Amino acid sequence: MLKGTAPExxxxxxxxxxxxxxxxxxxxxxxxxxxxxxxxxxxxxxxVQTDGNRFKTLGKNVTVQKANVA
Known part of the structure; x- marks a missing residue:
């Protein structure tokens, strides 16, 4: 578990x-x-990144964010 950070x-x-x-x-x-x-x-x-590139990762390595409106 990461110290001091809690994912949303x-x-x-x-x-x-x-x-x-x-x-x-x-x-x-x-x-x-x-x-x-x-x-x-x-x-x-x-x-799937915005440029179309794909990669695999573990669920424990990600946090859900609000949609990037750039």
Whole structure:
């Protein structure tokens, strides 16, 4: 668990705008797609960035954000 930081909501749903807060893709954001529970019980998420790039990350590494209106 991260010290002193509590995500607004960690209940990620398909279509939510998410920010990656830890791991390899820290600092990246996008729309959550293809949520899956792995055999080991961890949530994996495919994040689709605004430029169309995709990457996979663990659910524990993301926080749900308000939509980016840039």
């Amino acid at each position: 909501s960690n209940e990620v749903k398909d279509g939510d705008f998410c920010m990656v807060i830890s791991g390899t893709h820290k600092g990246k954001s996008g729309i959550a797609r293809d949520l899956n529970i792995s055999k080991t019980g961890h949530l994996t998420i495919t994040i």
